[in-house]
Amino acid sequence: xxxxxxxxxxxxIARGEYEEALGLEPGAxxxxxxxxxxxxxxxxxxxxxVREALNRAKGALLREGDLDRGRRLFGLDxxxxxxxxxxxxxAADGTAEDCLMLGQSLCQAQRFxxxxxxxxxxxxxxxxxxxxxxxxxxxxxxxxxxxAELAHRRVVALRGSxxxxxxxxxxxxxxxxxxxxxxxxxxxxxMSPNGIASELLGRCRAALWKARLGxxxxxxxxxxxxxxxxxxxxILAIAAGCLVVG
Amino acid sequence: xxxxxxxxxxxCNSAAAVALGRNRIAMVESxxxxxxxxxxxxxxxxxxxxxxxxxxxxxxKEEMRLNPELxxxxxxxxxxLSYRTALLSGELKRFQYAVEEGLxxxxxxxxxxxxxxxxxxxxLTLREIKEDAEDPRVNPLLGGRVDRAVISIPAYFKAIRTxxxxxxxxxxxxxxxxxxxxxxxxxxxxxxxxxxDANILAFDIGAGTLDVTVMMVVREGGELVPxxxxxxxxxxxxxxxxxxxxxxxxxxxFDLRGIEADPGAAALLLDEVEKxxxxxxxxxxxxxxxxxxxxxxxxxxxxxxxxxxxxxxxxGPIHVAMLESGLGPEALDxxxxxxxxxQMPCVRQVVEDEIRRLGISPALEERMRAPGGGxxxxxPMEGVARGAALKAGNIVEPVGKVIAEGYGLMYGPTPGADxxxxxIIRENSHYPISGRGVAWHMDPSALEVPVPxxxxxxxxxxxxxxxxxxxxxxxxxxxxxxxxxxxxxxxxIELKVTDDKRIVARLTHTRTGQQVRFxxxxxxxxxxxxxxxxxxxxxxxxEDVAKxxxxxxxxQGRWTEIHLEHHLHVARQAIDGIADRESGRIGPxxxxxxxxxxxxxxxxxxxxxxxxxxxSNRTKELLDTLxxxxxxxLSDEEFRGYMEQLIRIAELK
Numbered sequence: 001x002x003x004x005x006x007x008x009x010x011x012x013i014a015r016g017e018y019e020e021a022l023g024l025e026p027g028a029x030x031x032x033x034x035x036x037x038x039x040x041x042x043x044x045x046x047x048x049x050v051r052e053a054l055n056r057a058k059g060a061l062l063r064e065g066d067l068d069r070g071r072r073l074f075g076l077d078x079x080x081x082x083x084x085x086x087x088x089x090x091a092a093d094g095t096a097e098d099c100l101m102l103g104q105s106l107c108q109a110q111r112f113x114x115x116x117x118x119x120x121x122x123x124x125x126x127x128x129x130x131x132x133x134x135x136x137x138x139x140x141x142x143x144x145x146x147x148a149e150l151a152h153r154r155v156v157a158l159r160g161s162x163x164x165x166x167x168x169x170x171x172x173x174x175x176x177x178x179x180x181x182x183x184x185x186x187x188x189x190x191m192s193p194n195g196i197a198s199e200l201l202g203r204c205r206a207a208l209w210k211a212r213l214g215x216x217x218x219x220x221x222x223x224x225x226x227x228x229x230x231x232x233x234x235i236l237a238i239a240a241g242c243l244v245v246g
Numbered sequence: 247x248x249x250x251x252x253x254x255x256x257x258c259n260s261a262a263a264v265a266l267g268r269n270r271i272a273m274v275e276s277x278x279x280x281x282x283x284x285x286x287x288x289x290x291x292x293x294x295x296x297x298x299x300x301x302x303x304x305x306x307k308e309e310m311r312l313n314p315e316l317x318x319x320x321x322x323x324x325x326x327l328s329y330r331t332a333l334l335s336g337e338l339k340r341f342q343y344a345v346e347e348g349l350x351x352x353x354x355x356x357x358x359x360x361x362x363x364x365x366x367x368x369x370l371t372l373r374e375i376k377e378d379a380e381d382p383r384v385n386p387l388l389g390g391r392v393d394r395a396v397i398s399i400p401a402y403f404k405a406i407r408t409x410x411x412x413x414x415x416x417x418x419x420x421x422x423x424x425x426x427x428x429x430x431x432x433x434x435x436x437x438x439x440x441x442x443d444a445n446i447l448a449f450d451i452g453a454g455t456l457d458v459t460v461m462m463v464v465r466e467g468g469e470l471v472p473x474x475x476x477x478x479x480x481x482x483x484x485x486x487x488x489x490x491x492x493x494x495x496x497x498x499x500f501d502l503r504g505i506e507a508d509p510g511a512a513a514l515l516l517d518e519v520e521k522x523x524x525x526x527x528x529x530x531x532x533x534x535x536x537x538x539x540x541x542x543x544x545x546x547x548x549x550x551x552x553x554x555x556x557x558x559x560x561x562g563p564i565h566v567a568m569l570e571s572g573l574g575p576e577a578l579d580x581x582x583x584x585x586x587x588x589q590m591p592c593v594r595q596v597v598e599d600e601i602r603r604l605g606i607s608p609a610l611e612e613r614m615r616a617p618g619g620g621x622x623x624x625x626p627m628e629g630v631a632r633g634a635a636l637k638a639g640n641i642v643e644p645v646g647k648v649i650a651e652g653y654g655l656m657y658g659p660t661p662g663a664d665x666x667x668x669x670i671i672r673e674n675s676h677y678p679i680s681g682r683g684v685a686w687h688m689d690p691s692a693l694e695v696p697v698p699x700x701x702x703x704x705x706x707x708x709x710x711x712x713x714x715x716x717x718x719x720x721x722x723x724x725x726x727x728x729x730x731x732x733x734x735x736x737x738x739i740e741l742k743v744t745d746d747k748r749i750v751a752r753l754t755h756t757r758t759g760q761q762v763r764f765x766x767x768x769x770x771x772x773x774x775x776x777x778x779x780x781x782x783x784x785x786x787x788x789e790d791v792a793k794x795x796x797x798x799x800x801x802q803g804r805w806t807e808i809h810l811e812h813h814l815h816v817a818r819q820a821i822d823g824i825a826d827r828e829s830g831r832i833g834p835x836x837x838x839x840x841x842x843x844x845x846x847x848x849x850x851x852x853x854x855x856x857x858x859x860x861x862s863n864r865t866k867e868l869l870d871t872l873x874x875x876x877x878x879x880l881s882d883e884e885f886r887g888y889m890e891q892l893i894r895i896a897e898l899k
Contacts, residue, residue: 030571030572030573031572031573031574031577033572034462034473034475034572034573037473038462038466038473038645039464039466039471041473041645042466042471042645043466045643048678051678052678052679052680054676055675055676055677055678055679056680058676059675059676059679
């Protein structure tokens with residue numbers, strides 16, 4: 001049991017899960033960190049390599065700034081925990097990567113407006129396909145379709161994977177531009193026949209037919225209306241003629 | 247099994263204690279009783295003019311008046327230092343005995359025709375303590391063999407200064423020797439008295455050193471667990487520096503300039519000044535007996551004025567310790583005063599003022615105002631020995647140990663620009679700890695790649711007002727022998743601070759896998775330098791490397807030959823150096839190494855496959871081992887192992 005515990009503790013530290021290893025909440029004060037560290041050092045005093053790992057964990061916890069902590073927690077997929085640290089750190093002196101991380105975290109927290117602002121900073125500083133892709137996603141959730149479509153177009157230009165074309169096509173579909181969407185999705189489907197693009201293309205075609213049918217209906221409706229008016233006028237004219245003759 | 251004692255090995259006065267239980271600690275008495283300074287064993291040794299040991303302890307100290315050049319004292323200030331370092335720091339001026347450069351650049355104390363290492367002098371003091379502790383007439387509570395010792399060491403001491411003290415204790419007859427930081431020992435004693443979770447600032451100023459350590463004590467499963475949070479201090483600042491200042495003042499004020507010509511009178515005056523300083527801790531005025539039968543008056547205010555520049559230097563370490571601990575000052579529960587000088591009101595005042603300035607809790611403020619001050623009921627003179635005894639008796643075991651320095655890699659300096667420092671192990675880290683770094687070597691034609699390693703530590707004299715200023719010291723330019731070409735590559739650097747505070751480095755060339763390991767980086771300390779903590783310059787790009795490789799490819803053939811010559815030259819030099827210093831003990835080993843190199847030479851010329859970088863790297867490791875302070879403990883088997891390894895490498899074809 002003791003050996004299992006020891007191994008688990010060492011594994012956690014090796015993965016960077018320092019808070020879990022020391023049994024702490026993220027953002028624990030230095031005093032609390034030191035207290036937990038001492039207790040564990042005492043418990044594992046016979047294991048030099050565990051003590052070394054604990055010392056490394058404590059050093060990291062006490063010395064890492066908000067930004068480093070945010071990055072580490074984000075890397076551990078603990079996006080919710082990472083968010084406050086990234087917000088505190090990336091706002092001041094974060095790199096484009098930090099802005100991207102913060103944007104992603106904000107997206108996951110459903111704060112798309114703020115996310116879009118940070119992702120736009122990432123795009124301005126670096127502008128990789130990933131930056132544009134996340135910015136596009138944030139704009140989509142905000143309903144800013146035109147901006148989203150523009151961002152998708154840049155993603156396609158920079159990276160141009162089947163998924164990028166598919167996402168661009170989906171954005172165009174959302175804007176009701178089925179014809180353009182179909183072209184983009186057809187391209188994506190040709191790159192990856194089993195990808196999502198084929199399904200989207202089917203939906204796009206259906207939507208396109210629906211739209212065409214609607215247009216025909218609308219056109220037919222217009223013709224029928226005109227016939228109705230003409231008939232009305234004709235009846236009125238005949239009625240008026242009968243009155244004059246009579 | 248015999249008893250285990252805790253020893254507070256002081257620069258001028260030592261004390262020892264034995265823990266018979268958690269709250270039952272007995273001080274070890276000296277056969278000559280206690281001194282005026284509250285400790286039983288003055289760290290003084292007197293020799294006769296032929297260099298034979300005559301007196302130790304209080305009686306040796308008393309002889310200082312008559313034969314100051316024959317009484318050796320204060321060696322803790324010299325232990326582990328190189329002669330050059332001690333000379334440049336002005337440390338040697340205060341001693342009236344002769345200090346010379348010894349083997350390997352170390353310190354040698356000459357009395358008559360005999361030469362002693364500082365470690366040997368400490369051994370004599372420790373032997374005296376051991377003998378008195380074992381004497382049932384002097385210490386009836388013990389009265390048996392004492393074979394284990396825990397010796398207190400200044401927290402700020404590096405491994406290279408600690409190792410000779412441990413060696414001295416072994417030579418003095420202790421079978422098992424362990425060490426403990428002085429403030430930690432006192433805090434352990436205090437924690438046993440308090441018996442609850444606490445954060446303690448221990449201010450420890452002895453005759454020769456100043457340590458400020460912030461400690462935390464927690465209860466875990468019914469046991470008290472003390473651990474260090476951070477430490478700071480001066481390796482050479484203490485009571486004897488105060489005495490020097492006061493003596494200079496007295497010489498000036500009472501026009502005693504000619505006194506230096508008479509060593510006996512100078513020693514007498516120093517003794518008189520020291521006693522006056524102690525008396526002024528409890529009185530406002532005291533009288534001084536000056537040479538020539540004159541008498542003078544010295545006031546406490548006047549003394550404090552003289553000592554002011556020195557007292558102001560206490561602020562930096564306190565400031566640094568509090569900032570580095572990560573604790574807010576309001577989290578402090580106790581302030582512990584340790585060492586004779588803390589009995590001086592002016593010393594306490596400076597410390598308390600500085601702590602108050604940082605903003606302490608009302609509870610601590612109340613404790614500091616209470617009689618006794620600082621909430622310290624631990625005896626400033628005995629607390630360290632008692633704490634060491636608690637560790638020796640396995641009653642309380644401290645767990646967290648910190649190293650004040652950080653270690654890293656230096657880039658540059660380049661002409662017109664300072665170098666850069668890339669940290670690998672952060673300062674005030676708990677040890678054991680390890681870290682990794684990467685250095686690029688830019689010249690594929692190089693036979694050896696230098697890796698400059700640097701130590702970083704707070705400059706306590708320049709720190710204050712919420713910021714810490716750091717200073718950087720070159721640890722050494724460590725070289726890794728490599729096979730040249732065909733491309734540049736990274737060197738992986740792994741640094742480790744071991745359980746015994748040693749700094750170990752392993753350099754690995756990522757292309758060839760060639761490796762060298764250095765076991766004690768402390769031994770090569772150099773000068774201080776200015777560095778910027780900054781992201782290192784970017785490494786070469788793939789394109790740069792490809793271009794360079796292209797231009798260098800045709801030169802490959804010539805390298806191997808030059809390479810071989812170079813490494814054999816290094817190995818030969820190493821052998822010569824070893825033979826000079828240690829020929830008696832390791833003669834056979836040196837012969838074996840020479841044979842190994844000779845075997846490498848012949849096939850090497852015609853066969854470029856001989857792994858010369860490895861011979862070079864192993865030779866460097868061997869040299870590094872020989873530089874260690876505990877080299878005497880290197881067994882013949884280990885040595886033979888080295889040699890056999892070298893022979894095997896040389897036989898590779």
